[in-house]
Amino acid sequence: MGLLTALRGAFARVGRATVFNLAGVPLQLLPLVLMTEPWLFIRDPNGVLEIQLAVYAPLLVIVYAAGALTAVQRRRFASLAGVDIPRLPVAQRRPTLRRAVNWLLAGATWRQVTYHLLVGPSMLCGTAVTAALWGWGAFAGTALVWMWGLPPEHQLKFLETSTEAVYINVSGIAALLIAAWLTPVLVRLDTRAAVALLGPSRTEQLTRRVEDLTESRAGAVDAADAERRRIERDLHDGAQQRLVSLAVNLGIARATLTDLPDEARQVIDQAHREAKEAIDELNNLVRGLHPAVLDDRGLDAALSGIAARGPLPVRLRVDVPRRLAPTVEAVAYFTVSEALANITKHAPEASRADVTVGIRDGRLRVTVADDGPGGADPAHGSGLAGLARRAASVDGVFSISSPAGGPTVITVELPCAVSP
DSSP, X not given: OHHXXXXXXXXXXXXXXXXXXXXXXXXXXXXXXXXXXXXXXEEOTTSOOEEEOSOOHHHHHHHHHHHHHHHHHHHHIIXXXXXXOOOOOHHHHSOOGGGHHHHHHOHHHHHHHHIIIIIHHHHHHHHHHHHHHHHHHHHHTTHHHHHHHSOGGGSOGGGSSHHHHHHHHHHHHHHHHHHHHHHHHHHHHHHHHHHHHTSOOHHXXXXXXXXXXXXHHHHHHHHHHHHHHHHHHHIIIIIHHHHHHHHHHHHXXXXXXXXXXXXXXXXXXXXXXXXXXXXXXXXXXXXXHOOHHHHHHOHHHHHHHHHHHSSSOEEEEEEOOSOBOHHHHHHHHHXXXXXXXXXXXXXXXXXOEEEEEEEETTEEEEEEEEOSOOOOOGGGOXXXXXXXXXXXXXXXXXXXXXXTTOOEEEEEEEEOOBOO
């Protein structure tokens, strides 16, 4: 049973490989048929000069049709060999007149042409040799049957003796074995060449991977920002309103219930103070998650609120003529907020801060400067490192200049994506 199963599997593999090779014959033959067209000539009116054009029209046809041939070949590999060849970028797969020059200069184009004009005909020759071996093996492998089964007057001349028939029979069996070995070898060679030439190159695959990762990261950042907005709304509309209601009720109780014992009034007073403190803490928490003013009035108003609440004077200049993507605005807002908090915490000697926000060279540039003693180092503090990570989350660039003696200048450049 084990031997029969192995033989059955081998016959199935050879059969699938044979079907795959035969299915490629029309596609491999078409470029050769096109290339049999004659060269084009130019003759002068006097018939003295004859110039052979360097442009071969059928070659141009093959170059332009390479994308269509590649698409059909990709289907052949996927359906008959189970090999998925990655698609090329749309601009390379479907050329138009406007992109004709780029199409002709693209490396992917000439990789495809190389496959269709060199590898394809080579595989066609291999398939022809394999077919000849199968044919000879089917005929010569049964030479003894031909010799013993036919009457003498109908036997072929080269089968007149048993020795000749045996030799021919052995050659037929050898041809069958060679054909059975060569058929899947052609499939493997064709597959390797197709993956290397018809699909994107290693550089193109890495470029596409980087683009996919960039898109997925942008989606994750947007999802995280949307989740922060949802939490902010839930806290503002839910827990914060309940605390406000509780504080109001406690205030009413303190004002109206004047006949209570002193111990009870003290408990009410303490609960009222704690409720107000909880409201303040929740306001700070909500503002830290995502300020509502940023969505309602934009970056200028949100940063003006930060500057007004700061413990040191802040000179703010915002020149952003249009609304940007919510994620970019949020990163700019929190960059300024955290930078001013770091100044208050680590540079109490600073007497002022300058915040400049504007669009330069197609990017949002945020600059926060102070006149403190300097010496800030991202390697020795999580705050500056957090600013760098926050900027990097949207493909931004973070830089800092903080020599000893000051001043400290933090610069963040963010992609200037416009709000949809």
